Structure formats: structure tokens, C-alpha cells
Amino acid sequence: MTLGIVMLVHDSLHRTKQVARHWTAAGCPVVLHVDSSVSQPVFAGFRSALSGNPLIRFSDRHRCEWGTWGIVQATQAASELMLEAFPQVRHVYLASGTCLPLRPVSDLVTYLDARPRTDFIESVTAAEVPWTVGGLDRERFTLRFPFSWKRNRRLFDRYVALQRKLGLSRRLPPRLVPHLGSQWWCLTRQTLSAILQDPERPAYDRYFAKAWIPDESYFQSMVRLYSSDIESRSLTLSKFDFQGKPHVFYDDHLQLLRQSDCFVARKIWPRAEELYRAFLTDDDSRCTMAEPNPGRIDKVFAAAVTRRTKGRPGLRMQSRLPSPHWDGARTNGPYTMFQGFDALFAEFGSWLAKQTGARVHGRLFAPDRVQFAGGEPVIDGALSDNAAARDYDPAGFLSNLIWNTRGSYQCFQFGPEDRQAILKDIARDANARLVIVSGAWAIPLFLSNASFGDLRSRAARLQQIERDQIDLLRVWNTKADVQIRSLTDFIAAPMEFLRPQLDLIAPGAGRALAEVPRMVDLTGFGQFVQNLRNQGMQPYLIGDFPLNGAAQTRSDRPHQPYAIH
Incomplete structure (x- = not known):
């Protein structure tokens, strides 16, 4: 099989087992990275449940905390194992434990086989990224971020303020142009090998280890040094709200997900029984060979953002109190x-x-x-x-x-x-x-x-x-x-x-x-x-x-x- 799947997992392990078996049933090898914050007994039971599958491997474990270097380390470790253990793999697809295939695996394999040298990764220069919300743009590359934004918010903010006050700024490594994009990519063996085997990788790793949210910039920047054919888009459907938080898909999103024609979607609610039952099938009758078109459902998400921020004029309810900074009319009629x-x-x-x-x-x-x-x-x-x-x-x-x-x-x-x-x-x-x-x-x-x-x-x-x-x-x-x-x-x-x-x-x-x-x-x-x-x-x-x-x-x-x- 020419497609390998790397999965980053930290919870909902029962769903991860279902999806991993679905990938391997279609002949795709899977390398799993399980967050080190998952307890050893839970991890041992999870590994034992999948141990009989020859197409599944487990990489070394790292702590994957949001916005930190550990997520990139986990991706590197799992990708290296994938390239070493499965030499027939030509494309490596990065997914999470909450990702769900929306189309038959054979559909995705055929699509990638027709594009054997194409890397699918969202990669946009940092100066032109419009979607950063409540965060840092270029400063995420020029300042140091040794403190966790989630666990040590006060230290994080104070250290950023101190660096700004003192005028501190890090120098970018040679040849590197900062790019940002979705964490979820699909890279060719050639490009991924070049990134992981670069003699200058230790210097690049040291630099990105102190950047903020490096999982959205490391591979997105490094791929520009080695890829000869980049499609700057992700094959994974992932949507974010106006606060930068990912949308979660539930059972009532079934038809919406089908309309997107995307190969994989994130983030799926672990108890969305109907979604897992509908999509975890190898029914070839669902093969469409259509180009992924997430834009087809963009208007639905745009309407959701408008409803979330603007609401219905004049409607005040327990689940949403309008903000005076968002709302125009304070009432619903004259x-x-x-x-x-x-x-x-x-x-x-x-x-x-x-x-x-x-x-x-x-x-x-x-x-x-x-x-x-x-x-x-x-x-x-x-x-x-x-x-x-x-x-x-x-x-x-x-x-x-x-x-x-x-x-x-x-x-x-x-x-x-x-x-x-x-x-x-x-x-x-x-x-x-x-x-x-x-x-x-x-x-x-x-x-x-x-x-x-x-x-x-x-x-x-x-x-x-x-x-x-x-x-x-x-x-x-x-x-x-x-x-x-x-x-x-x-x-x-x-x-x-x-x-x-x-x-x-x-x-x-x-x-x-x-x-x-x-x-x-x-x-x-x-x-x-x-x-x-x-x-x-x-x-x-x-x-x-x-x-x-x-x-x-x-x-x-x-x-x-x-x-x-």
C-alpha cells in the first residue's frame, strides 16, 4: 500500500481503535503516537488490543501539550517509524485520534496515486495569514516561549511583555521563511525524508522548540525548503469558530460532511455513533472521485459564526447573552x-x-x-x-x-x-x-x-x-x-x-x-x-x-x- 497513516492520540482510545482498524483493513499501515499523559495501564491495554495487527506500530511517546514543541516531536517520531517500517509507503497522512475518514480509503489512495510527487499541506507566509485569533503572528517566530500558555498564562504573558520591552528578537535560521497552516498534512516520502534527515535539522529543531504553536509552523515552513510540488491545502476538513476553537462534528452533521467531498474530517465527537457507523465502511459505491470541496459548506459555517456572534436580534437566552460590541439592533423589531x-x-x-x-x-x-x-x-x-x-x-x-x-x-x-x-x-x-x-x-x-x-x-x-x-x-x-x-x-x-x-x-x-x-x-x-x-x-x-x-x-x-x- 502506498499510503501510510500517522495518528496522534491522547483520548477516546476506543474510537482510535476503530479508525486504526478501518485504515489497516484497507491495507494502509498505521503508526500510533499516544500522548505520554495517558496513564501506563490505559496505554498498555490499548496497545494490547491492537498488538495482533501487523500493520500497526507504536512510536516513542512524548508529552503533547497544546502550543508546545512536544506535538512536533511526536509527529517526527511517528513519521520516522513509518518511513523505516513501511518502505512501500509513498504518502504519509497525518491525522488525530478524533479524525474520521469520510470517503472509502481506496478513493484517497487512487487520488494520491494520481499525484505521486504532490505534497498537500497548508503553507502560507506568516505575514499573509488572516486566521490567527487572539494570538501572535510574526512574533511567534522572533520571541521565545519557554512557558506553557495554558498552564502558566501569567508567566507566558509577562515573559512576552519583557521581551518586547527589552527589544529582544531571535534571528531566523538561514534560508527559513516562516509559514503557517493547518497541522494536518499529507506529505510524500521524498519530502518528509528530506525534512527528517536534513543535516541542519538540530538547528531548526532548537529554533522551533522555542516558537509558539510550532505544530502550525514547523512542517509548514520546512516543506518550502524541499518540496517541488506543493498543494497549499489540507485534505482534512477542519473548521474553526471566530475564537479559533475547532468545530466539533456531531451526528446531525452527517449530510453536511458528505457534501464536503473531503477525505477526512476533524474533529468528531467520540459519541457520534451515527457518524462512525456511516463512514467506517468500505462500501465502494460511495466512491465519487470528486475533488475535495470544503468550500461547498463554508456558507453553513459562515452562517454559524454570524449566529454565534450576532445571534438573532433581540433574543436573549441562557445559552447566549449578546455582546454589546457584536450586536447591532438590541431588539428584534421596531x-x-x-x-x-x-x-x-x-x-x-x-x-x-x-x-x-x-x-x-x-x-x-x-x-x-x-x-x-x-x-x-x-x-x-x-x-x-x-x-x-x-x-x-x-x-x-x-x-x-x-x-x-x-x-x-x-x-x-x-x-x-x-x-x-x-x-x-x-x-x-x-x-x-x-x-x-x-x-x-x-x-x-x-x-x-x-x-x-x-x-x-x-x-x-x-x-x-x-x-x-x-x-x-x-x-x-x-x-x-x-x-x-x-x-x-x-x-x-x-x-x-x-x-x-x-x-x-x-x-x-x-x-x-x-x-x-x-x-x-x-x-x-x-x-x-x-x-x-x-x-x-x-x-x-x-x-x-x-x-x-x-x-x-x-x-x-x-x-x-x-x-x-
Whole structure:
């Protein structure tokens, strides 16, 4: 047989036995390297179970810790044994104990026999590698890494920082151009022998022994010195997520793996019974002679990465809490926040619901309780009107409300008296529409019977809160649709401002308006505003409200000025 398999094994030994026997049943010799961290009794039992197979050998054991030189040592030892013990082997295929052949072995052998001098190894210059995640690019070759990244993270980071501070840098060996790529390759005997028997190998080994993650760079760089025909790709299907962690294939990936036409896949879940049962067969009817095409399923993995990082807009769940740095929309659909309208219009919520068909809530973020539409204590998704539960995670509360009520447009009231923490999230939500009449907080004060000294103090506090709101909404990264009018400007032409908002909620609602909301009586409000000025407060967010109250005259005859027939 012209194909030999080197397998690096560290766990799931029962699956390794299955796969090793599958390779040898097709006539392919197998050399196994078992991580030295596997206990001696377990190793002895594993070796004994395979001892009767003449095509299986065991190489010297090394400790294979992620990112360290031991993995390359293990690969060297197993490859040397393969070349020595099986002289008929022309290609050596490197695999792991979690790799699984996807096509008949004869298919792979025929494919390689047609390319007897071709080396299949992903080998890309370090400067052009786009897939390094959270790691080092060229510095992995110029700095020293004597400490384990997994076991001694603090020492690892501190030593890297020290080398950078001192300007230390290692010189690359002559002729060596750093390359990176997948650990899983298939090399010809000629190329692999040249790498392992190079007189300068001790110098190269000393250099790579202090590099970081050398299993992704040693053979990928060395092959460039000796190979005459390189296919810079791996014949093993291995996919990684956005954090650089390998995707694990499960039983429900069966059809996806078949579509790839790849010869081998990694990393297979050890308990994926259906995958092992489906692929560990020599059924020649599965021979396709097709070129491996992992790109055929790339769109599935791209969609998975998008779902993992972006999620479904507005969906918060136990298995995935969206990151504010990844997500665009904070909710899954559009909604509108009205500020100041419940102070201006009597029964504004019921009127808006009648005109648009939307579900109109009261003050969702009132300090004492959540004011759901209709006064309900609990609504869709078991959302409670308990203020403490809402305030534990205001953004999650709003996101869940919009998600749970999807299919129905949601509106709610807001004001300076409410809990303000949510406004930052609303401002960053592309689905949010904010319709604000600034200064409307003064109307309830005007209509109250409190002492004027108290009213002035409350007015100053509410104006400052609203000023902070407006400043927050006018920053560059606000994604919400924000419409603001001063109270004076709004009263002068209320429906000119409100009608377009109705059309956004329910297209055509503004044009088909049959009745208008009833505005509260503002007789004497102008004098109230002047009194605030006289007491030393400047109610600038209200606008230049006339002293004689002429600004509200048009509200005395509501049907003529706003009605559209």
C-alpha cells in the first residue's frame, strides 16, 4: 500500500481503535503516537488490543501539550517509524485520534496515486495569514516561549511583555521563511525524508522548540525548503469558530460532511455513533472521485459564526447573552417611545392604540411598577410588572418584551421621572424610535396643587434630567431614530409632528385620521412658565412659550386644525 497513516492520540482510545482498524483493513499501515499523559495501564491495554495487527506500530511517546514543541516531536517520531517500517509507503497522512475518514480509503489512495510527487499541506507566509485569533503572528517566530500558555498564562504573558520591552528578537535560521497552516498534512516520502534527515535539522529543531504553536509552523515552513510540488491545502476538513476553537462534528452533521467531498474530517465527537457507523465502511459505491470541496459548506459555517456572534436580534437566552460590541439592533423589531405625550393629551395611550392598532403601554420604566397596557400584572413571556425584577436588567427586560410580543407593534411612554438607565440601550438600538416633546414635564407640575417653591425645585431637577437625555441622544453613535420638538413648537402644530409618527407605526394611519387626542387645558400655563423664570430658573427646554397662552389656542378647537378628511 502506498499510503501510510500517522495518528496522534491522547483520548477516546476506543474510537482510535476503530479508525486504526478501518485504515489497516484497507491495507494502509498505521503508526500510533499516544500522548505520554495517558496513564501506563490505559496505554498498555490499548496497545494490547491492537498488538495482533501487523500493520500497526507504536512510536516513542512524548508529552503533547497544546502550543508546545512536544506535538512536533511526536509527529517526527511517528513519521520516522513509518518511513523505516513501511518502505512501500509513498504518502504519509497525518491525522488525530478524533479524525474520521469520510470517503472509502481506496478513493484517497487512487487520488494520491494520481499525484505521486504532490505534497498537500497548508503553507502560507506568516505575514499573509488572516486566521490567527487572539494570538501572535510574526512574533511567534522572533520571541521565545519557554512557558506553557495554558498552564502558566501569567508567566507566558509577562515573559512576552519583557521581551518586547527589552527589544529582544531571535534571528531566523538561514534560508527559513516562516509559514503557517493547518497541522494536518499529507506529505510524500521524498519530502518528509528530506525534512527528517536534513543535516541542519538540530538547528531548526532548537529554533522551533522555542516558537509558539510550532505544530502550525514547523512542517509548514520546512516543506518550502524541499518540496517541488506543493498543494497549499489540507485534505482534512477542519473548521474553526471566530475564537479559533475547532468545530466539533456531531451526528446531525452527517449530510453536511458528505457534501464536503473531503477525505477526512476533524474533529468528531467520540459519541457520534451515527457518524462512525456511516463512514467506517468500505462500501465502494460511495466512491465519487470528486475533488475535495470544503468550500461547498463554508456558507453553513459562515452562517454559524454570524449566529454565534450576532445571534438573532433581540433574543436573549441562557445559552447566549449578546455582546454589546457584536450586536447591532438590541431588539428584534421596531418600537416607539413617546415622551411628554401622556402629559399633553388625556387618554393618549388608548387613542394611539385605536388609531394604529399598536399595543400601547404606559410608563414601562416607572419607579414603582411596570405599567403594561391594560394594567396587566403579567404579559407575554411571563414578564412581570415587578419593578425590582425589571431594574435587575432593564435592557434584557425591554428586549424580552419586544421579542415576546413579536407580531404586534409596541409603544410605551417615558419621561424624566422614570428609571433612566435604559435610555442608553434604547439610543444604541437601531429598532428604536424616540418621539420627544421637551419640556412637557412642566405640565403636570402646572396642574398640581403643590407649593411653588417645591414646583420650582422639581422643575429644575426634571429639566436637568431631560437635558442629559438629549445630550445622550445627540452623540455620534446613536442608532435610534430620534425626533425632538420643544413644547412650544409642538403645541403650535401638534399633528404636523405626530402624524408622520403614526404612519411609521401603521402606514396610512396619519392620513386616515378620523379623530384627534384631547389636549389638556393649558390656560395660565404661560404665566406658570414666567413664574419659573421670575424665581431664577430658565425653563429653556419648554421653548419661548408666550405669556398670554396664545400658543395653545389651536388646541381649543381640536377638530378643525388637525383633522385630515
